[in-house]
Every structure is written in structure tokens, then in C-alpha cells.
Amino acid sequence: QIKAVLFDLDGVIVFTDRYHYLGWKKLADEHGWAFDEEVNNGCRGVPRMESLEVILRHNGVELPEAEKEELATRKNAYYVELLKDINEEDVYPGAVEFLKKIRATGVKTGLCSSSKNAPLVLESLGLSDYFDAVVTGADIKNAKPDPEIFLLGAEWVGVAPENCVVFEDAPSGVAGALAAGMACVGVGSPELLTEAPVTITDYSTIDIDALLNNQLTGSP
Ligand code: G6P
Numbered sequence: 087q088i089k090a091v092l093f094d095l096d097g098v099i100v101f102t103d104r105y106h107y108l109g110w111k112k113l114a115d116e117h118g119w120a121f122d123e124e125v126n127n128g129c130r131g132v133p134r135m136e137s138l139e140v141i142l143r144h145n146g147v148e149l150p151e152a153e154k155e156e157l158a159t160r161k162n163a164y165y166v167e168l169l170k171d172i173n174e175e176d177v178y179p180g181a182v183e184f185l186k187k188i189r190a191t192g193v194k195t196g197l198c199s200s201s202k203n204a205p206l207v208l209e210s211l212g213l214s215d216y217f218d219a220v221v222t223g224a225d226i227k228n229a230k231p232d233p234e235i236f237l238l239g240a241e242w243v244g245v246a247p248e249n250c251v252v253f254e255d256a257p258s259g260v261a262g263a264l265a266a267g268m269a270c271v272g273v274g275s276p277e278l279l280t281e282a283p284v285t286i287t288d289y290s291t292i293d294i295d296a297l298l299n300n301q302l303t304g305s306p
């Protein structure tokens with residue numbers, strides 16, 4: 087029986103994955119580095135510095151630590167600038183209705199995002215009150231695919247890991263959820279989320295009774 091639903095943020099509740107992509111793209115273009123949607127898929131759910139490493143590795147570039155820090159800070163500035171314009175249209179279809187319905191059943195909701203900007207995004211869109219706990223990259227030592235962020239989320243909402251289900255758009259996040267011993271729903275394409283037992287692209291298609299009985303199957 088599911089007693090808590092834990093959500094990733096970027097690409098799961100909000101289309102901010104697009105803005106992370108645009109931030110990295112701007113930085114990459116400035117340096118003439120190759121960066122596309124496919125490379126970006128390797129940055130989903132991956133912390134800021136590690137995402138930079140993914141891009142540098144893809145381009146065979148090695149840089150001193152101080153320069154990497156500066157580049158990551160610059161990307162974050164681009165990202166935060168893009169966040170100034172976010173609005174309801176950036177929220178995933180049906181996500182808020184889904185959160186309301188889940189919470190009305192008494193099931194806990196938690197946010198487990200690697201992003202240190204997660205509280206800012208939630209505040210900007212008035213979504214903070216939909217979560218019983220918010221865990222971010224600032225609260226953990228080991229990033230996804232390590233299960234740490236999900237185990238902490240379960241602890242903070244007071245539910246055992248086996249009674250949690252995680253919604254994730256990143257292969258690393260799906261792996262982390264499964265490593266935490268939790269059920270997992272992939273948000274996005276089954277081709278990218280090959281480890282996810284079930285995937286969705288629209289929250290309104292989810293059978294909530296089936297989800298809470300851990301009987302959701304296929305890709306509705
Ligand atoms: C999420 C996103 C990643 C991002 C990471 C860190 O996991 O999916 O694309 O790199 O958060 O975000 P931050 O806002 O702290 O740089």
C-alpha cells in the first residue's frame with residue numbers, strides 16, 4: 087500500500103528541465119562546445135557540477151577546478167534569469183490536480199530534487215504548500231542514482247520506503263528510487279526511462295486507486 091508519493095521537480099512537476107537545458111546550451115555555445123537534447127538527457131537529475139562534467143567529457147575538454155566553478159556559477163545565473171518568467175504554463179499538465187487528489191486521500195507528498203533552486207521554483211509558482219517535505223541537493227551528500235535523497239524524503243514525511251512511490255523523469259532518478267526499495271513511475275518516454283516499470287506523460291491519465299494499491303501498469 088502506498089502512503090507517500092515523492093516527486094522529482096524538474097521535468098516532473100514543472101518543465102524547468104527546458105530551462106536547465108537552455109542555460110547549459112548558452113554556456114556551451116559561448117565556448118563552441120557541442121550540446122544537444124541527447125547530451126542533456128545525461129544531465130537530467132544530475133547535480134550542477136556533475137552536469138558540467140558531462141558536457142566537458144562529451145567535448146573532450148579538461149579545465150582547472152576554479153574555472154569549472156566559475157562556469158557552473160555562470161550557468162546557474164542564466165538559469166535563474168530564465169526562472170523570472172516562469173508561470174502556470176510551465177507546470178506539467180494535470181500535476182496540481184493530481185497533487186490535490188493525492189493529498190485529499192491522506193497520502194503524504196514529498197519533493198526530492200537535486201536542484202538547489204527547487205524552493206525558488208516552488209515559491210515562484212505557489213506550489214510549496216502541496217508538499218509535506220522538500221528535500222533538495224543542499225540536504226544530501228550522495229546524488230541520484232544513490233537512493234539517499236529518496237530515503238531522506240521518506241523519513242521526512244514519516245513513511246517507510248516500501249510504502250513510497252517516486253515520480254521521476256531522469257534515468258538516474260528512476261535508478262535511485264528503485265535502489266531505495268520504492269515503487270517508481272517514469273515521467274516521459276519509456277525509451278529513455280527503460281528501468282521504469284510504468285511511465286506517464288499526463289497526470290490526468292493516472293488511476294489513483296491503482297497507484298495507491300501499487301498496481302499501476304503499462305504506459306497509459
Ligand atoms: C535537477 C535537474 C538537473 C540539475 C540539478 C541541479 O536534478 O534535473 O538538470 O543540474 O537539478 O540543479 P541546480 O539548480 O542546483 O543547479
Ligand code: MG
Nearest residue numbers: 094096097255
Ligand atoms: Mg528531473
